[in-house]
Amino acid sequence: MRICLYTDTALPKLGGQEWVVDALARQYLALGQEPVVLAPHPRLPLRAQDGVLPYQVVRHPRFYSTRFFVAWYRWFLRRLYRRSPFSILHCHGIYPPAYLAALNRDILDAPVLITSHGGDVYEGSTRLAKPVLKERYVQGLRAADAWIAISRFTREGFLRLCPEPLRIVDIPNGVDLAPFAEAVPRPHDLDPAIQPGRYALFLGRLKDRKGVDLLLSALALTKVDRKTDRAVQLVIAGEGEERPRLEAQCAALGLNERVRFVGKSVGAQKMFLLQNALFGVAPSRTWEAFPLVVLEHYAAGLPVVATRTPGLEDLVRPGVTGELVAAESAKELAKALGMMFTRPEHVRRLGAQAQEWAQSFSWSNIARQHIRLYEELLDTRTTRAKAG
DSSP states (O other): OEEEEEESOOTTSOSHHHHHHHHHHHHHHHTTOEEEEEEEOOOTTOOOOGGGSSSEEEEEOOOSOSSSSGGGGHHHHHHHHHHSOOSEEEEESIIIIIHHHHHTTTTOOSOEEEEOOSTTTSTTOTGGGSTTHHHHHHHHHHTOSEEEESSHHHHHHHHHHOSOOSOEEEOOOOBOOGGGSSOOOOOTTSOTTOOTTSOEEEESOOOGGGOHHHHHHHHHHSOOOTTTOOSOOEEEEOOOTTHHHHHHHHHHTTOTTTEEEEESOOHHHHHHHHHHOSEEEEOOSSOOSSOHHHHHHHHTTOOEEEESOTTHHHHOOBTTTEEEEOTTOHHHHHHHHHHHHHOHHHHHHHHHHHHHHHGGGBHHHHHHHHHHHHHHHHHHHHHHHHHO
8 A cells, every 4th residue: 555644844853743754654664555755845954864764755845835825736746646646645734735635636546634733723823813724724624534633632623623524533643662672871971960760851842832931930849858869850851942041940940950951852862861760741831732752751661740731631641640730830730749759659650550551552553543544445435436
């Protein structure tokens, strides 16, 4: 089966949607399918390195605008299909990919599916406020054979835009379990104050909606005896526009000895931090479509303390895989942090349960769920063709 994954963003940009497309393409290849990723060229200074990927990538020019001349890009999808027809078109993102698929339904003899990764369906989306764009979203949704909801948040977002789907299927994102199977050596350049089993971990972009400022305020409310505890209590792994402000807040709260900013963490450093943390923290103040980082914590055997917000509520089970606290409440978050730091047996129990639950989210399992849906849609199309 030749499967086209059409996405408006792909590697080398690093983010949830990019990792999902890459993971699915790799799994399809391993399962004997023939994936091809169709995507725009990355924004400079990033440069595509598609030759090192095990699957085919076809690029087209970046979108000139989110509003003007978008329909012209349908020719790149049309050209790919004519040159090498695919059996399935799986759009990652409603706009522009699904909209452009709708403009090509006259030649596409393939089921069209849509996965939203959250940014295009939340109520505050700036794109949806632009003239004509909502109509294009709906046009793309109505032309699809199925929508894939990765969480309740995206399911509700789909239905808010178009209340009458032909078919909506719940398939979550996954996690690569293999890298967690073996312990990673400590990176030689990691701050010695970061000691295994002594720190909470925040892993993600340093953006306002991620709530790291709330996390710092909460940590300042937790008591610590500095005479007996000199280890860092919070590691913040990530980069973003909020880092200077967060570092200033950290100093103002007197937390410099208790917190370390380690910047973007990938590869061995990221894996070491995950494997050796006490627990993870996800203090988002608004929404997460499907926070892959939570599954990574679970795969490493870490429970997660998170805010009670869309997306996080789907993955964090209070008292089972972590704890949930009210959004924007430094006091509640501080209470949860204090409990996790002082009850190691409780933390280990939650971590073991989280790790067990993560097994059902392996990418091989998630990819097979997608393939079963593809095959079902193809069978339905064949049956209809014979009946007609």
